[in-house]
Amino acid sequence: MKKIFLFLSLVLWLSAGTVFAADDEFVFEEDPFAEAEPASIADPLEPVNRGFFWFNDKLYVYLLKPVARGLRVIPEPARVSVSNFFSNLGTPVRVANNLFQLKIANTGSELARLLLNSTFGLAGLFDPASSWGLEKKEEDLGQTFGHYGAGTGFYLVLPVFGPSSLRDGIGRIGDYFIDPLPHALKQEELIGLSALDQENALSLDKDTYEGIRKHEIDPYLFVRDAYAQHREAKVKE
Amino acid sequence: MLFLKRFLGLFTGVVLLASTAAVAAPGPLDQARATVDAVMAILKESNLEKQVRRERLSATIRARFDFAEMSQRILALHWKNASDQQRDRFVALFSDLLERNYIGRIESYTNEKIDFVKERVQGNRAAVDTLIMTKSAEIPISYRMVQKGAEWMVYDVVIESVSFVNNYRSSYGEILKNEGFDGLLARMSEKLADLEKNGNNGKPTEP
Numbered sequence: 001m002k003k004i005f006l007f008l009s010l011v012l013w014l015s016a017g018t019v020f021a022a023d024d025e026f027v028f029e030e031d032p033f034a035e036a037e038p039a040s041i042a043d044p045l046e047p048v049n050r051g052f053f054w055f056n057d058k059l060y061v062y063l064l065k066p067v068a069r070g071l072r073v074i075p076e077p078a079r080v081s082v083s084n085f086f087s088n089l090g091t092p093v094r095v096a097n098n099l100f101q102l103k104i105a106n107t108g109s110e111l112a113r114l115l116l117n118s119t120f121g122l123a124g125l126f127d128p129a130s131s132w133g134l135e136k137k138e139e140d141l142g143q144t145f146g147h148y149g150a151g152t153g154f155y156l157v158l159p160v161f162g163p164s165s166l167r168d169g170i171g172r173i174g175d176y177f178i179d180p181l182p183h184a185l186k187q188e189e190l191i192g193l194s195a196l197d198q199e200n201a202l203s204l205d206k207d208t209y210e211g212i213r214k215h216e217i218d219p220y221l222f223v224r225d226a227y228a229q230h231r232e233a234k235v236k237e
Numbered sequence: 238m239l240f241l242k243r244f245l246g247l248f249t250g251v252v253l254l255a256s257t258a259a260v261a262a263p264g265p266l267d268q269a270r271a272t273v274d275a276v277m278a279i280l281k282e283s284n285l286e287k288q289v290r291r292e293r294l295s296a297t298i299r300a301r302f303d304f305a306e307m308s309q310r311i312l313a314l315h316w317k318n319a320s321d322q323q324r325d326r327f328v329a330l331f332s333d334l335l336e337r338n339y340i341g342r343i344e345s346y347t348n349e350k351i352d353f354v355k356e357r358v359q360g361n362r363a364a365v366d367t368l369i370m371t372k373s374a375e376i377p378i379s380y381r382m383v384q385k386g387a388e389w390m391v392y393d394v395v396i397e398s399v400s401f402v403n404n405y406r407s408s409y410g411e412i413l414k415n416e417g418f419d420g421l422l423a424r425m426s427e428k429l430a431d432l433e434k435n436g437n438n439g440k441p442t443e444p
Contacts, residue, residue, distance in 0.1 A: 211342055233399075
């Protein structure tokens with residue numbers, strides 16, 4: 001396992017420069033606010049990815065979303081609190097990755113948030129730290145790899161979990177080991193909790209995916225490129 | 238001498254007039270805010286007939302969005318190689334699609350507060366940063382604008398660091414590569430017809 005991990009990391013670093021297809025060298029006109037040229041993400045597994053995308057789409061439409069819609073009978077503030085609670089539980093992973101990237105101020109801020117929100121925020125149900133100027137600093141292992149120069153590798157659609165990449169997929173596995181929660185809970189408890197977390201988050205979401213599904217001529221491509229852009233921006237943050 | 242005095246008087250008058258006009262012209266942030274507010278107001282008006290509502294939304298958005306510039310940016314090299322006819326067709330289809338898409342997105346947030354955070358102006362370009370404050374999250378939406386006369390026109394919308402233009406550039410680029418320009422146009426008009434048929438008013442349909 002360790003060897004495979006090392007090998008994959010090596011491949012990622014070596015491929016960082018090459019997997020991005022050189023984009024058309026087209027300069028519109030000087031534009032100070034132009035977003036950086038999107039690095040189009042390589043997608044050698046497209047047929048397989050499309051398969052999983054189709055599967056996830058059906059899972060979302062016929063199971064996950066109906067359940068989330070059911071959750072909407074619970075008043076929104078309660079669901080926001082549940083979301084805060086899970087976000088607070090996710091602190092260790094954010095602390096570790098802020099630290100890995102030597103973002104010391106952010107690491108401190110995450111620790112302070114954990115302390116404040118776990119106490120004054122009643123075990124994380126509320127997020128008073130945000131209103132005191134301590135915003136959440138989202139970092140994960142995929143971003144840490146990216147921070148140190150790893151390329152995304154290629155696009156992956158994971159069954160159930162959705163859009164990812166080779167780099168971010170490996171990051172997910174790593175984060176799972178960093179997170180103390182999986183060590184403290186039984187497997188089925190963990191699955192139940194994360195299902196609740198995801199369903200709750202879906203209930204708060206403003207039907208983003210429905211909009212994409214409905215308006216885009218190829219939702220698969222749209223989601224893939226949005227994912228690539230979004231992650232790249234996250235890495236640069 | 239009198240002539241000179243008069244002339245000077247007239248001259249300062251003109252200069253004053255010109256400068257007050259320049260001061261009075263609202264900047265990109267105010268113009269963007271006016272449009273977003275107008276869209277929200279129309280969306281909140283519940284007793285509007287569907288057709289009237291669509292037309293009003295469309296007119297409001299089209300007055301602030303520069304779909305031709307957007308299309309050029311999305312198509313990049315393909316724009317250069319396209320015929321005038323293809324270009325016009327693309328702009329027409331794309332503006333229809335994006336309009337519906339934008340209305341659909343913004344409609345989900347009619348009950349949330351939108352903060353117009355700041356404008357950054359450089360020459361004839363500007364970025365207007367807004368934050369949609371939902372109860373569980375803050376969603377950053379930035380409008381990229383270009384000055385055309387007194388008007389600031391939107392040519393890109395960046396939601397959570399994902400630029401519409403870049404996103405379409407990649408995804409349409411792939412379709413262009415595989416199916417050609419006319420293939421892309423065909424798929425776009427198919428999508429539009431599909432949205433039309435399902436009585437689209439910007440709301441995502443339940444499956």
